[in-house]
Amino acid sequence: MISLALLALFVVVTFALWREGLWSSAIMFLNVLAAATFATAWFEWAVALLQPRLKSYDYLLDVICVWGLFALILLVLREVSDRVSRTKVKFRKPVEMFGCPVVAAATAWIVVCFTATTLHTAAVPRDFIQATPEARMFFGLAPDRRWLQWVRGSTLHGPFAVPTRAFDTGVVAPGTNADFIIRYANRRKQLEAEPELRVNR
Numbered sequence: 001m002i003s004l005a006l007l008a009l010f011v012v013v014t015f016a017l018w019r020e021g022l023w024s025s026a027i028m029f030l031n032v033l034a035a036a037t038f039a040t041a042w043f044e045w046a047v048a049l050l051q052p053r054l055k056s057y058d059y060l061l062d063v064i065c066v067w068g069l070f071a072l073i074l075l076v077l078r079e080v081s082d083r084v085s086r087t088k089v090k091f092r093k094p095v096e097m098f099g100c101p102v103v104a105a106a107t108a109w110i111v112v113c114f115t116a117t118t119l120h121t122a123a124v125p126r127d128f129i130q131a132t133p134e135a136r137m138f139f140g141l142a143p144d145r146r147w148l149q150w151v152r153g154s155t156l157h158g159p160f161a162v163p164t165r166a167f168d169t170g171v172v173a174p175g176t177n178a179d180f181i182i183r184y185a186n187r188r189k190q191l192e193a194e195p196e197l198r199v200n201r
Contacts, residue, residue: 002129003138006116010108017104022096023089025103031077032107036114039070040151041167043121059191062121062184070114112138113147120144120181126188133185148180 017025043066050061091099116137119129129137136142148168155166168180 002119006112006138006143009115010105010112013108013111014101014104017107018101020104021088022091022100022103025100025107027081027085028078029103029107029110031074031081032110035070035074035077036110036147037151037154038073039066040114040117040147041155043069044167059123059187059194063118063123066118066121109143110147113143113150116144117147117180120184120188122188123191124188125192126185129188130181130185133181144181 017028020028043062046065046069047061050065051058054061122129137144152166152168155161156163156169
């Protein structure tokens with residue numbers, strides 16, 4: 001079910017950007033990549049700020065923060081790019097015909113990877129996302145794991161890296177330094193034990 005939904009998302013985004021042309025698709029690719037990367041890297045920090053004030057919404061804050069940051073950053077980047085790039089660059093027809101679907105599909109893949117990752121933070125039963133934390137989403141392509149690797153690497157070694165506060169470097173076992181999927185699988189399991197979605201504290 002989730003794999004089919006992600007496939008549908010991939011097709012819709014690809015088709016929508018394909019119609020926009022290569023220049024618009026290329027700008028959107030950069031905007032989506034930056035927005036999704038920053039939202040994933042920063043959302044836990046935003047949750048930590050909001051949690052003391054909204055304790056009863058503990059299981060909802062993660063997914064709200066990650067998608068809220070993504071939408072906000074994407075809107076800002078889109079506004080800036082529209083103001084900076086007022087002239088649409090025209091490419092030769094062969095370049096346009098070949099490049100546009102490739103860039104559109106690449107953008108759609110980022111959206112799928114980001115969406116698959118954020119599904120782990122959703123307030124749903126543990127097995128709704130994956131039968132086990134070791135399972136691989138989207139017909140075995142595991143876009144969530146690919147995205148987590150990208151963001152982890154970007155925060156460790158990228159131009160905006162802060163190694164002391166790198167994303168997803170917690171330890172769940174000796175020799176393990178990536179526990180995002182396991183942590184959120186355990187959170188969803190805890191949610192199943194709650195009588196209701198809101199937590200009374």
